[in-house]
Amino acid sequence: MSPTRVLVTGLGVTTPLGGDVPSTWDALLAGRSGVNRLEQDWAEQLPVRIAAEVAVEPAEVLDRVKARRLDRSAQFAMIAAQEAWEDSGLSRDDMDRERLGVAVASGIGGIQTLLANYDLLQDKGPRRVSPLAIPMLMPNSAAANVGLFVGAQSGVHTPVSACASGNEAISLGVDMIRLGRADVVLAGGTEACVHPLPLAAFGQMMALSKRNDDPEAASRPWDVGRDGFVLGEGGGILVLESEAHARARGARAYAEVAGAGVTADSHDIAQPHPEGFGASRAMAMALREASLAPGDIRHINAHATSTPQGDIAEAMAIRATLGNATDGIVVSGTKSMTGHLLGAAGALESIAAVLVLHHRLVPPTINLDDRDPEIDLDIATKVRDLPQGDAAALNNSFGFGGHNVAIAFTNV
Amino acid sequence: MATTEEIRSSLAEIVNEVAGIPVSDVQLDKSFTDDLDVDSLSMVEVVVAAEEKFDVKIPDDEVKNLKTVGDAVAFIERASS
Numbered sequence: 001m002s003p004t005r006v007l008v009t010g011l012g013v014t015t016p017l018g019g020d021v022p023s024t025w026d027a028l029l030a031g032r033s034g035v036n037r038l039e040q041d042w043a044e045q046l047p048v049r050i051a052a053e054v055a056v057e058p059a060e061v062l063d064r065v066k067a068r069r070l071d072r073s074a075q076f077a078m079i080a081a082q083e084a085w086e087d088s089g090l091s092r093d094d095m096d097r098e099r100l101g102v103a104v105a106s107g108i109g110g111i112q113t114l115l116a117n118y119d120l121l122q123d124k125g126p127r128r129v130s131p132l133a134i135p136m137l138m139p140n141s142a143a144a145n146v147g148l149f150v151g152a153q154s155g156v157h158t159p160v161s162a163c164a165s166g167n168e169a170i171s172l173g174v175d176m177i178r179l180g181r182a183d184v185v186l187a188g189g190t191e192a193c194v195h196p197l198p199l200a201a202f203g204q205m206m207a208l209s210k211r212n213d214d215p216e217a218a219s220r221p222w223d224v225g226r227d228g229f230v231l232g233e234g235g236g237i238l239v240l241e242s243e244a245h246a247r248a249r250g251a252r253a254y255a256e257v258a259g260a261g262v263t264a265d266s267h268d269i270a271q272p273h274p275e276g277f278g279a280s281r282a283m284a285m286a287l288r289e290a291s292l293a294p295g296d297i298r299h300i301n302a303h304a305t306s307t308p309q310g311d312i313a314e315a316m317a318i319r320a321t322l323g324n325a326t327d328g329i330v331v332s333g334t335k336s337m338t339g340h341l342l343g344a345a346g347a348l349e350s351i352a353a354v355l356v357l358h359h360r361l362v363p364p365t366i367n368l369d370d371r372d373p374e375i376d377l378d379i380a381t382k383v384r385d386l387p388q389g390d391a392a393a394l395n396n397s398f399g400f401g402g403h404n405v406a407i408a409f410t411n412v
Numbered sequence: 413m414a415t416t417e418e419i420r421s422s423l424a425e426i427v428n429e430v431a432g433i434p435v436s437d438v439q440l441d442k443s444f445t446d447d448l449d450v451d452s453l454s455m456v457e458v459v460v461a462a463e464e465k466f467d468v469k470i471p472d473d474e475v476k477n478l479k480t481v482g483d484a485v486a487f488i489e490r491a492s493s
Contacts, residue, residue: 128460
């Protein structure tokens with residue numbers, strides 16, 4: 001018996017490029033950078049003073065009282081979930097909510113709430129710590145709030161695997177539907193850690209670009225001048241739905257989630273395997289689960305964070321997995337424009353890959369002025385057309401801890 | 413020392429800030445939970461903000477007795493006299 005087909009029937013984001021899917025997609029096609037100089041007072045002391053902050057502040061779109069009960073990361077998730085839910089056409093009154101689940105990931109969770117309350121504790125004592133601190137800072141807060149918003153009564157989950165978290169949430173959502181535990185799952189990720197502590201800490205790992213004087217050129221995957229990633233923030237949610245449920249209500253589908261591959265390097269807590277063995281196995285697993293051959297893949301949204309080692313390891317892994325078929329694949333690096341959204345990256349970039357299949361257009365990778373000679377991939381540097389006909393796309397996400405998740409999407 | 417109306421009015425601003433309830437709805441006979449939709453965590457926020465505003469201590473054991481806005485105003489009046 002063939003597995004249940006899982007369709008993508010709704011999309012929502014808030015990103016450094018825009019407060020919703022249409023504005024973000026337009027900016028991706030236009031090759032616009034969302035990276036900015038940090039103007040906050042606290043940034044002055046930091047060696048890294050650039051980041052990709054969201055284009056639309058949550059306070060501009062969320063009800064004030066609701067917003068003050070949510071960590072910034074949960075605010076992003078709620079904004080993305082509202083758009084995705086509306087886009088799907090689903091309504092909580094018209095569906096069996098015991099068949100409705102959530103998988104919303106975060107790499108870091110409610111760190112801004114945690115740190116703000118620690119400051120209150122130090123400055124003003126325990127009586128001033130917010131009674132909402134725990135429900136706001138707990139890593140499952142975004143997922144739980146999205147669940148409350150739609151009324152989800154199947155599983156509500158928060159996969160945590162650093163920068164692979166968003167993709168892992170999508171993989172989990174697919175599993176939930178294929179195992180028969182849910183008909184619809186809101187899956188994605190969120191991250192909000194543009195704050196001096198994470199910036200200092202990632203900086204100490206030598207992971208961040210220090211191109212403070214030219215923020216828009218700082219995130220430059222595969223370019224010889226790349227010197228680390230740019231921290232980004234935002235959220236992305238996909239509505240995943242069983243084919244039967246979607247067909248029964250005449251839903252519009254953007255793409256099918258055809259398969260997922262989840263592996264671990266078991267190599268190092270922070271460094272990727274130098275040849276990307278785990279990444280390669282994740283891609284191969286996704287292809288196998290999706291019953292796809294390398295030649296079916298037309299597009300890869302690469303993890304491509306703009307770090308010296310990571311970009312090479314992934315390029316080697318792609319070629320090792322897909323062989324000569326690699327030459328027929330148009331690759332792009334969304335992070336060149338959005339920075340690295342950590343636990344939301346997999347969600348945002350899966351949405352980008354889905355839109356590539358839907359619109360048959362591949363957004364460019366910006367700042368690729370001088371390609372690293374070790375990178376043997378066909379990278380889009382301007383908008384490229386995807387040929388008509390059946391097409392599949394992969395989205396890769398890898399995280400500290402050696403987590404690798406590849407998701408395979410096909411057109412519908 | 414503040415009048416009953418001044419305390420009610422300041423408390424109403426706190427309830428508005430915490431729970432979004434219109435200031436004019438926060439009247440002495442209103443129940444925090446039943447009428448104003450202030451849940452238990454928000455009530456803690458209201459209490460802590462009131463302690464700071466009126467420079468009083470509202471013990472945890474006392475909070476369960478503050479069922480209405482009038483109960484809270486009366487407690488604050490007693491505590492600050």
